[in-house]
Amino acid sequence: MIAFAIGLSIVLLLVILFLLFRIGTLASIFRGSSERAAGTTKTSNRVNSTLMLLFLIFGGAAFVWSFSASWDDMNQPIASVHGEWTDSLFWTTMIIIGIVFVITQVLLFYYAYKYQHKDDKRAYYYPHNNKLEIVWTMIPAIVMALLVFGGWKTWTKITSASPESSEVIEVMGKQFNWMIRYPGPDGKLGVAKYTLIDATNEFGVDFSDKNAMDDFMPLELHVPKGKPVLLKIRARDVIHSVFMPQFRLKMDAVPGMPTKFWFVPTKTTEEMRNETGNPDFKYELACTEVCGRGHFAMRMVVVVDEPEDYEKWKAEQPVFIEQNPDLLAKFSEGAKKQLTLEKRAEGKAEEVKTAL
Amino acid sequence: MASTDLSINTDVHHAHDEHEEHHHQNFFEKYIFSQDHKVIAKQFLFMGIMWAFIGGFLSILFRMQLGWPEATYTFLEPILGGWVTNGKIDPEFYLAMVTMHGTIMVFFVLTAGLSGTFANFLIPLQIGARDMASGFMNMLSFWIFFLASVIMFTSLFIETGPAAGGWTIYPPLSALPQAIKGSGTGMTLWLVSMALFIVSQLLAGINYITTIINLRTKGMSMTKLPLTIWALLLTAVLGVLSFPVLFSAALLLIFDRSFGTSFFLSDIYIAGEALARSGGTPILFQHLFWFLGHPEVYIVILPAFGIVSEVIATNSRKPIFGYRAMIGSLFGISVLSFVVWAHHMFVTGMNPFLGSVFMFLTLIIAVPSAVKVFNWIATLWRGNIRFTTAMLFAVGFVSLFISGGLTGIILGNSALDIQLHDTYFVVAHFHLVMGAAAFFGMFTGVYHWFPKMFGRMMDEKLGAVHFWMTFIAVYLVFMPMHYIGIAGFPRRYYAWTGFESFNTFTDLNTFISIAAIVGFSAQFIFLFNFIYSILRGRRATENPWHSNTLEWTTPVLPGHGNWPGPLPTVYRWPYDYSKPGAPEDYIPQTVPFSQTQSSNMPQERDLE
Numbered sequence: 001m002i003a004f005a006i007g008l009s010i011v012l013l014l015v016i017l018f019l020l021f022r023i024g025t026l027a028s029i030f031r032g033s034s035e036r037a038a039g040t041t042k043t044s045n046r047v048n049s050t051l052m053l054l055f056l057i058f059g060g061a062a063f064v065w066s067f068s069a070s071w072d073d074m075n076q077p078i079a080s081v082h083g084e085w086t087d088s089l090f091w092t093t094m095i096i097i098g099i100v101f102v103i104t105q106v107l108l109f110y111y112a113y114k115y116q117h118k119d120d121k122r123a124y125y126y127p128h129n130n131k132l133e134i135v136w137t138m139i140p141a142i143v144m145a146l147l148v149f150g151g152w153k154t155w156t157k158i159t160s161a162s163p164e165s166s167e168v169i170e171v172m173g174k175q176f177n178w179m180i181r182y183p184g185p186d187g188k189l190g191v192a193k194y195t196l197i198d199a200t201n202e203f204g205v206d207f208s209d210k211n212a213m214d215d216f217m218p219l220e221l222h223v224p225k226g227k228p229v230l231l232k233i234r235a236r237d238v239i240h241s242v243f244m245p246q247f248r249l250k251m252d253a254v255p256g257m258p259t260k261f262w263f264v265p266t267k268t269t270e271e272m273r274n275e276t277g278n279p280d281f282k283y284e285l286a287c288t289e290v291c292g293r294g295h296f297a298m299r300m301v302v303v304v305d306e307p308e309d310y311e312k313w314k315a316e317q318p319v320f321i322e323q324n325p326d327l328l329a330k331f332s333e334g335a336k337k338q339l340t341l342e343k344r345a346e347g348k349a350e351e352v353k354t355a356l
Numbered sequence: 357m358a359s360t361d362l363s364i365n366t367d368v369h370h371a372h373d374e375h376e377e378h379h380h381q382n383f384f385e386k387y388i389f390s391q392d393h394k395v396i397a398k399q400f401l402f403m404g405i406m407w408a409f410i411g412g413f414l415s416i417l418f419r420m421q422l423g424w425p426e427a428t429y430t431f432l433e434p435i436l437g438g439w440v441t442n443g444k445i446d447p448e449f450y451l452a453m454v455t456m457h458g459t460i461m462v463f464f465v466l467t468a469g470l471s472g473t474f475a476n477f478l479i480p481l482q483i484g485a486r487d488m489a490s491g492f493m494n495m496l497s498f499w500i501f502f503l504a505s506v507i508m509f510t511s512l513f514i515e516t517g518p519a520a521g522g523w524t525i526y527p528p529l530s531a532l533p534q535a536i537k538g539s540g541t542g543m544t545l546w547l548v549s550m551a552l553f554i555v556s557q558l559l560a561g562i563n564y565i566t567t568i569i570n571l572r573t574k575g576m577s578m579t580k581l582p583l584t585i586w587a588l589l590l591t592a593v594l595g596v597l598s599f600p601v602l603f604s605a606a607l608l609l610i611f612d613r614s615f616g617t618s619f620f621l622s623d624i625y626i627a628g629e630a631l632a633r634s635g636g637t638p639i640l641f642q643h644l645f646w647f648l649g650h651p652e653v654y655i656v657i658l659p660a661f662g663i664v665s666e667v668i669a670t671n672s673r674k675p676i677f678g679y680r681a682m683i684g685s686l687f688g689i690s691v692l693s694f695v696v697w698a699h700h701m702f703v704t705g706m707n708p709f710l711g712s713v714f715m716f717l718t719l720i721i722a723v724p725s726a727v728k729v730f731n732w733i734a735t736l737w738r739g740n741i742r743f744t745t746a747m748l749f750a751v752g753f754v755s756l757f758i759s760g761g762l763t764g765i766i767l768g769n770s771a772l773d774i775q776l777h778d779t780y781f782v783v784a785h786f787h788l789v790m791g792a793a794a795f796f797g798m799f800t801g802v803y804h805w806f807p808k809m810f811g812r813m814m815d816e817k818l819g820a821v822h823f824w825m826t827f828i829a830v831y832l833v834f835m836p837m838h839y840i841g842i843a844g845f846p847r848r849y850y851a852w853t854g855f856e857s858f859n860t861f862t863d864l865n866t867f868i869s870i871a872a873i874v875g876f877s878a879q880f881i882f883l884f885n886f887i888y889s890i891l892r893g894r895r896a897t898e899n900p901w902h903s904n905t906l907e908w909t910t911p912v913l914p915g916h917g918n919w920p921g922p923l924p925t926v927y928r929w930p931y932d933y934s935k936p937g938a939p940e941d942y943i944p945q946t947v948p949f950s951q952t953q954s955s956n957m958p959q960e961r962d963l964e
């Protein structure tokens with residue numbers, strides 16, 4: 001019944017609107033405004049050009065208000081060295097384009113208002129002015145050159161080779177969660193191959209490699225404050241993308257093509273909790289390349305520790321192969337060939353885990 | 357100024373006198389399998405409008421999910437069926453909607469609908485030709501597009517859903533049905549449909565280029581062409597050069613999907629199985645895709661540049677400022693559009709040095725774009741502006757193009773792109789600069805050339821209501837999206853509530869969704885105005901906007917062959933508006949200098 005009433009009122013509303021439209025059309029024929037060339041009637045020009053001006057004023061005001069109201073939510077806290085660089089470059093560029101934005105929009109709407117049609121007026125025949133055109137080609141070219149230079153310098157610094165002393169951590173994306181691996185005390189990650197992946201050995205680590213023996217795979221990503229951290233990034237099924245918003249860090253995880261990104265964290269989780277006043281604050285790692293059903297749920301918690309806490313945490317982590325001694329047996333030299341076959345059979349039985 | 361009110365019947369009669377051979381056209385030849393460029397243009401327009409409503413409707417559905425993530429959508433079950441379970445929209449279907457919205461809007465509406473309509477309609481009429489170089493190829497182009505449309509439309513209804521890996525269909529996601537349901541039959545249909553679409557675009561593009569180069573009427577030199585034709589010519593060139601690359605990418609993807617090759621696949625373990633594919637690279641696909649993908653955004657926006665330049669000049673009653681600079685900047689943009697594609701790939705792991713090169717090339721493209729904006733504003737300056745609906749949309753276009761274009765300077769900077777890549781900042785940027793702006797260009801064109809298409813006028817008041825509602829809604833939707841993007845909210849997220857970093861801005865997302873719904877509703881005003889005016893609109897005169905270009909010298913409803921008598925001869929450029937000394941504020945291109953001695957410039961005296 002209610003649905004019927006709603007339907008009926010919508011129909012009635014449409015009928016009324018249609019009648020208003022017809023009356024308007026007939027009235028304009030009576031007034032004779034339909035005899036004039038389109039766009040030259042007084043009311044239509046006055047109304048539309050005034051609306052242009054009002055749009056500029058109220059739109060501009062709404063923009064300024066909403067921008068400042070959203071300011072706090074808009075700015076994610078910064079927790080990395082290069083984040084400071086990119087943020088300052090971002091806001092510098094924003095100011096430059098903001099100035100251009102204001103000038104061009106004001107001129108556009110103001111001219112639209114000011115030069116509205118008048119019967120007794122005639123437009124100014126002004127087909128070109130080479131000097132003017134050269135000037136306004138050169139100015140953007142120079143500004144762009146400066147911006148390119150700033151961007152290029154920052155970009156080269158960010159993408160330069162990581163320092164020798166970097167903490168190396170492997171991040172692997174899969175449908176639909178992140179997995180991480182630390183190299184352990186030897187500082188070297190063991191070799192991994194996608195054909196070795198199974199339900200327990202999700203990284204496909206080759207445990208006949210000595211370097212793999214002390215690798216560990218925790219559930220949270222811990223990084224030390226003030227030390228360079230090199231993320232070695234890969235994916236095992238489809239493309240994912242590592243995104244750590246507070247660290248201004250993003251890099252795709254591509255199956256078959258390892259990528260990397262290094263950064264220096266500047267604030268521990270604890271410090272960030274004090275700074276933001278949020279006692280539950282957590283750094284997060286998200287996925288930004290569409291990867292399927294659970295794309296929006298690939299969350300991993302990132303923790304920044306003081307260097308000594310970080311070393312302590314690392315020492316406490318159980319070594320993977322010690323927890324899964326059965327795996328090691330498979331990697332004894334002789335059984336290696338057979339393993340490949342077994343793995344296939346096992347792999348099929350594995351249930352696909354989803355984060356949902 | 358006196359415009360004779362010819363009735364339709366006499367026009368048609370005239371046309372028939374000229375072309376006896378067309379006398380016996382039956383209904384099918386005339387309206388369905390027509391080779392007349394004007395009919396084909398209308399066919400593209402109708403298809404484009406239909407697709408735009410489908411694409412828009414999809415965006416409303418996913419905006420509802422983003423605006424009210426906690427709500428239950430049981431009432432959508434009658435439309436979406438199994439895609440709504442317990443009142444929740446399925447996350448994979450969410451991705452499918454996003455994918456189809458992108459595909460439909462970019463290719464089917466803003467490429468086929470915009471170029472298809474206006475290139476077909478305007479090229480012969482504005483260069484003074486009877487029809488396209490090959491009417492048959494032109495017809496074929498539409499019907500292959502129609503077939504592509506049918507296939508794409510069908511894919512919306514299959515059980516596993518349409519393609520769902522984003523409109524950029526990056527493999528391996530799009531190559532492996534194990535990864536997402538949409539990569540099954542849905543993706544196959546997507547690829548088949550797009551392959552046909554590309555064939556249609558190539559047939560059309562070659563035809564446009566040939567026609568513009570060969571069939572210009574007497575006196576119509578390249579420097580007397582209206583800017584619409586220049587824009588459409590360069591659009592066609594871009595399409596012909598870049599679409600084949602997408603075709604190759606699609607073909608290789610088809611091989612990977614169906615014939616076991618590994619062009620884009622390597623080292624993959626999925627669904628409990630290590631695939632025996634190795635040696636390929638997913639990045640190769642991205643290079644191929646964006647080699648089309650970036651020129652594609654210019655394929656979308658260049659026709660709008662042309663249309664807007666034409667409409668702003670006509671309605672400001674002034675010559676377009678810097679005609680040659682406008683052509684030069686079109687050229688510059690077209691050339692540069694081929695060497696900037698990898699700015700979509702700064703964080704794919706591509707060599708950082710390449711990133712620097714592409715950043716440099718990308719930011720250069722801002723220069724010709726800036727020149728265009730300054731020239732449009734200079735054209736308004738000291739004009740005598742007539743606010744027809746088309747003019748409103750043209751001014752709106754310039755405003756949107758500025759707002760969206762400027763943020764391109766940020767995204768083209770690889771250092772800044774690290775944080776903003778694949779966030780809502782990108783969504784806001786390209787929706788303003790190529791989505792909404794190109795739509796505004798399309799509306800400008802429809803309102804402006806409607807009288808020549810259908811012999812009647814659209815209602816100006818409804819047009820103004822449509823414009824203001826759409827214009828305000830577009831800003832209310834996309835301006836706040838920048839804030840969400842600066843905060844780092846990732847694209848293609850079904851919900852952000854799972855992340856503490858992204859649990860802000862819930863009210864703003866609701867607000868955006870409401871604005872989107874209002875904006876979409878306003879399009880029904882356009883639809884009503886469009887259909888009603890075709891049937892019952894006020895009858896148009898030959899040249900209702902007092903414009904200079906050749907199409908306005910044809911009868912109210914031009915028949916097959918366009919001009920009843922001999923083809924017109926062109927004497928002057930198309931922008932002689934408000935020339936000092938001329939009695940009227942416009943001098944059509946067909947008026948020889950000998951008739952306008954009072955207004956001729958010193959250098960034009962020789963031409964008298």
